[in-house]
Amino acid sequence: MASELLRIATAGSVDDGKSTLIGRLLFETKAIFEDQLESIERTSEKRGDEQTDLALLTDGLRAEREQGITIDVAHRYFATPKRKFVIADTPGHIQYTRNMVTGASTANLALLLVDARKGVLEQTRRHALLSSLLRVPHLVLCVNKMDLVDYDQAVYDEIREEFSAFAAKLEITDLGFVPVSALAGDNVVERSDRMPWFEGQPLLGHLEDVHIASDRNLVDNRFPVQYVIRPQSSEHRDYRGFAGSVAGGIFKQGDEVMVMPSRKTSRIERIDTPDGEIDQAFPPMAVTLLLEDEIDISRGDMICRPSNQPTANRRFEAMICWFDETSQLRTGAPYMLKHTTRWAPAEVDELRYQLDVDTLHRDLDAETLEVNDIGRVSISTSSALFFDEYRLNRNTGSFILVDSHTDLTVAAGMIIGSGAEPTLPAEPVVAENITFHPSKLTREERWSALGTSGATIWLTGLSGSGKSTIAAAVEHTLVSSGRPAFMLDGDNLRHGINANLGFSPEDRAENVRRVGEVARLMAEAGAISVVSLVSPYRADRDRVRQAHEEAGIPFHEVHVDAPLEVCEERDPKGLYAKARAGEITDLTGVGSPYEAPESPALVPSEDLETAVRQVLGLLEG
C-alpha cells in the first residue's frame, strides 16, 4: 500500500499536452474507471476526434470541455504501491498565474511541460520562476511530443541545456528532465525503447523516488496555537490542551518551550492525540500540547523554544502575487492579513518594485500591482507577527491578504525578512544526544550508521567580506534539511578555545591550527564544519588542508573575495575605523597582509542566496 503522500503542481501551455500526460498517468496507474473512460469516449466521438482524448478526463467543467481549455485548479489522485499522488493541475494561460501560484504553494514537486517542437517558451520560464518563488523543492521538466521530432536526442539536449541555463538564475534545488510522449506513452510509466539514448528514469519512477522527507523544516520548532481544548466535563475538569498543527521542528515531551507573544516559558508535559500520548510531534502532525505551567495562551499565539524564536515584528518585507481581478494594490489602504492562525489588520507601506516574470527585470517605478503581477513590498501589521523567512519555513513565512470590504483573497505573500538584512536565528541548533564510542568505530562505520559524511568548508577573506553571514546561512540550510553542520566562527572561538591568543603572525598561525583541528574532529564525527575565519596566511591554511587530506576528509577552501573598499564601508565591527584611527595596528588588509588563495574551490557570488547554493554545491561534487 502507498506509504507517503506527494503533491505535484503541473503547468504548461495550452497545447503542450499537459492534460494528456495527466490522463496517461491516471490511465496507466488504473486511477481511471471504465465508466469514466466510456464517458470520454462518447464525448470524443461526438466531437469527431480521431482517437479518445485523454485530456477530457481532467477537464471537469462544461465550459472547459466545450472550449477545450482548463479554467481552474483541479485535483487528481492516483497511487502506486510506493506512494499516493495528488496533482494540482493548473492551466497555463497567461491570465491564470494565480492558479499556478495556488497549486505550487503546497506542492513537493513542480511538473513543467514543453512541446519538443517549440522548446522553452516564455510561459515555461514564467512557470519555472513561480515554482522557484514558491520554493517548490523539486522541479521536473517533461519534454513532451518527442514522437513528433522522431525521438531525436539533439532536440531534447538542446531544450535541456537552454532550460538549465535559465534555471541556474533561479532558486531551484533539484532539477530533473524526462523526454516523453504523453500520447504514445513513451517514458511515462515504462522506459521507452524508442529513446535508448535516455539513461534516466521514466516519469513515474522519478515521481516515486524523489526524496521529500527532508523538505520540511525539522529544526526550528514552531507551533501556532489553533484552538484551546477545554472539555469542561467532570472527567476532564482541569484539562487545557493547545491544539494545532506542527509548523516546524520536532516537539518532544519534556522540552522547554516559550510562548509568543507573552515570552513565558514552560515545559511540554505531554503531547496528546486522540489515539493516546506520543513522544514527539513533527510537521504536519495535528496534535494537542499540554504544558506543565498554567500560562494564558490563546489562538494565534506561537509556541517555540526559548533558544530558537521566530522573528517578532510588525514590519516586514515580502514578495506578493496579486490575485484579484476586481481591484489593484493600494498602498496605505486597509487589508486583513492571515498568517499561521493569526489575523491582523495590515497595510502595504511601499511597493519596492514589480518583478517582470519573463525577463526577471525589476521595475522600480511601478505604482501598483494588478491581477497576476508579482512584486516586492514592505508591509506593516497592527500587531506583531511571529514569522520566519519563507525560504526557511513555508508554514511560518507565508500569508494571504484579504480585502476588508469584499472579503476576497486579493494576494498571497512570502516573507523575505524584517529588514534588508537576512534574519537568522541567534543560536544554531544541532542534533542532540549523539555520542560515539571512539575506539571501536571506523569512520566508514560511523558515517554509514549515521547516514552522513563529514567535510570542512573553510571560508577565508577580509573582515567584513561576508564570511560569517554565508557560514550562518549554510549551516542553517544544512541543519534544516537534517544534516549535522556546525559553524566555527573565528571571533566566537577567540572567546573560548583561543582566548589566550593575540594577532601576531605566530598567534594567528596557532589560531588557524586550532580551528583546523576542531573542524577536522567535527568532520570526522560526521558533521559539516563551516569555518568562518580571516586566516590571512596561505601557509597556515595549507597546513589545515594537509591535515584534512591525510585524514581523508574533504576540505573545501572558499575565498569570500570582497574588495577592501567594500569591507571597509561595511565595517560591521568598526575595526577598519579603529585601524584608520590608529587604535589597532595589525588589522588584515590595513596593517597586516592578506594572502589570497591561489586556487580556491570557490569564489562565491555577492548575492547571499546564490552564494549559499554555490557552497552547498561543493558538498555534492
Next chain:
Amino acid sequence: MEEATRARPAAVELTDLDTLEAESIHIVREVVAEFENPVMLFSGGKDSVLMLHLARKAFAPARVPFPILHVDTGHNFPEVIEFRDRTVAKHDLRLEVASVQELIDAGQIKVGHELESRNRHQTVALLEALKNGGYDAVFGGGRRDEEKARAKERVFSFRDSFGQWDPKNQRPELWRLYNGRHRKGEHIRVFPISDWTELDVWRYLAQERVDLPPIYFAHEREVVDHEGLLMAVNEFFPPPEGAEIMRVMVRYRTVGDATATGAVASEAVDFEAVIEETAVTRITERGATRGDDRFSEAAMEDRKKEGYF
C-alpha cells in the same frame, strides 16, 4: 543532499493516511475556531462517518462542539437510520434533522410521484435548515475524486445568500491559509476530506476500526436488475412488472436516497475484503450506484450550482 536524507530516522515520517488525517483535522479545527455556528452534514454514509470520526479526534477529549445535520429524504435504509441514532447516542452528539417529507407535506416541495428520487429535493430542505439554524459553516463529506466538477471545488467553498456556487469565481486557496470571511446570510461549505479517495477512506476506516452501517458489507438481499443497477426490493422500490427478483450477496458503495441508490454484487463481508474489491474495481462509485449522476456529463455541476452538497 542525498546523505542527509538517510540520516533522518523513519520515525519523523508520516504515512499517506496519517498525512490526510492531519490535514483534515487542521481544517475542522480552523472552522470551529473562526466560525460562530458550524454544522456538519451527516447521512450515515461512509464519507460522513469518516468526517465525524475526524471531528471527534480533532476535539478529544472534549465533545464535538457543533451539531450534526441529517437531510432526511424519507426514503431511507432502516439500517442507516438505526446506525445514525446509535452513533448520536454513543458520542453524545446533537442531531438536527431536515426533513424532505415535511416540506412535501407542507407543500413547499412538489413531487411528481411518491417514489421518484428525492436527491434533488434535498437541496431545498438543506437550504431551509441552514437558514433556520443560522449556520455560517457547513461541513460536507464531498471528495474531489468522486466527480469532475467536485475536483475543481475548494476546501472552503463560498456560497452566496442563495446557497449557490460560482465555479468561475472561487477564492484562491494557498498553503493552509483558509479565508472564511463572509457577510451575514452568506455561508461557507467546507470539505475537510477533499483529498481522500474512495480507497483511502476504506483503508482508514479499516485502520481505525470505525463502526459503519451494516449495508456497506456483503449481505443477502432481494434485488432486481434495473437499467444496469442492482436495486433492492423494498417499500421504496417495488419491482417493475416482469422484473426478475434475485436473492444475491450485495453491498452498497454509497448510501443515498433508497429509490436511486443501487447495490453491487459482492462477497466482501469485512473491511479487508472491501478494500481488496475497491482496489481492483474498474467503475466509479457514483457510476456504479447512483441513478441520478448518470444522466449527463454535467449532472453534478448543475446540481452544485443550485446549492447541492
